[in-house]
Amino acid sequence: MADSAKPTARLPFSGGRPPHLPCGPGDVAENVLVPGDPDRVALLHDMLTDVQDFGRKREFALVTGTFEGRRLTICSSGIGGPSTEIALVELAMLGAKRVIRIGGCSALVPEIPTGDYIVPHKATGMTGVAALYAEHGHTPVADPALASALEASAAAMGLGAHRGMIASTDSYYLGQDRPIRLQAAGSPDAEYLDRFLAEGAIGVEMESQVVLAVGQAIGLRAACLLGVHGNRATDDWLVDYENTQRNLLRIAGQALAMDACN
Numbered sequence: 329m330a331d332s333a334k335p336t337a338r339l340p341f342s343g344g345r346p347p348h349l350p351c352g353p354g355d356v357a358e359n360v361l362v363p364g365d366p367d368r369v370a371l372l373h374d375m376l377t378d379v380q381d382f383g384r385k386r387e388f389a390l391v392t393g394t395f396e397g398r399r400l401t402i403c404s405s406g407i408g409g410p411s412t413e414i415a416l417v418e419l420a421m422l423g424a425k426r427v428i429r430i431g432g433c434s435a436l437v438p439e440i441p442t443g444d445y446i447v448p449h450k451a452t453g454m455t456g457v458a459a460l461y462a463e464h465g466h467t468p469v470a471d472p473a474l475a476s477a478l479e480a481s482a483a484a485m486g487l488g489a490h491r492g493m494i495a496s497t498d499s500y501y502l503g504q505d506r507p508i509r510l511q512a513a514g515s516p517d518a519e520y521l522d523r524f525l526a527e528g529a530i531g532v533e534m535e536s537q538v539v540l541a542v543g544q545a546i547g548l549r550a551a552c553l554l555g556v557h558g559n560r561a562t563d564d565w566l567v568d569y570e571n572t573q574r575n576l577l578r579i580a581g582q583a584l585a586m587d588a589c590n
């Protein structure tokens with residue numbers, strides 16, 4: 329379907345090129361890392377060799393290169409569920425088989441410091457896209473072998489990785505109990521984060537529930553690796569976040585090599 333020459337309204341691929349990602353047939357590796365921010369593709373691409381840069385359309389920047397002998401694509405998803413669903417579906421249609429979201433989150437419990445990592449084994453939350461995919465489960469699960477490989481990879485590098493449930497939401501401000509007017513900066517009304525905590529979530533961000541729900545639905549092996557950018561229990565926020573982001577690629581790249589189902 330993805331290589332039909334003429335676009336249709338139902339599936340507007342043109343000559344095999346998808347309507348959103350800036351690439352075509354043969355450009356996407358079987359292994360894909362998906363950060364949210366397109367600038368992170370630029371930040372990380374010097375860690376690859378033999379890089380082909382396919383540029384950027386909207387929030388989707390995409391490069392394919394080699395990381396430790398393995399062909400690897402890095403493609404940004406933008407913020408939130410709708411653009412993340414588009415990225416995953418089009419990546420899969422172009423040949424992706426294993427996808428790891430590498431993004432940021434805030435921890436919800438005081439024991440997880442900023443600069444550590446979370447490997448969600450499942451995701452809860454209130455994203456619209458995951459609700460659409462709900463027949464595959466309100467709490468979609470990560471590919472177990474891929475998630476285990478991420479944990480083992482972080483451990484091998486001596487980096488703190490915490491296994492647990494992540495919560496994803498479509499809202500950065502109200503949905504994460506942040507003030508939505510400066511005047512209210514001192515008095516956020518905690519509500520949504522308490523609900524996530526009560527369900528057992530250890531962190532919050534905006535895409536993992538979608539990545540896992542879509543992955544399960546379309547048969548893409550999917551997992552997430554999240555850098556802990558903030559901690560909502562201690563109110564700590566990591567100002568220098570670049571090293572954490574580079575470690576996301578290092579951990580995920582090693583995990584792809586360690587994955588038992590490789």
Ligand SMILES: O=P(O)(O)O[C@H]1O[C@H](CO)[C@@H](O)[C@H]1O
Nearest residue numbers: 364365407431432533534535
């Ligand atoms: O670090 P990324 O992948 O962008 O993820 C997190 O950061 C963004 C919000 O600032 C949301 O996309 C959230 O999920």
Ligand SMILES: O=c1cc[nH]c(=O)[nH]1
Nearest residue numbers: 432433434533534558
């Ligand atoms: O607090 C945070 C940090 C990263 N991403 C989010 O969505 N929230």
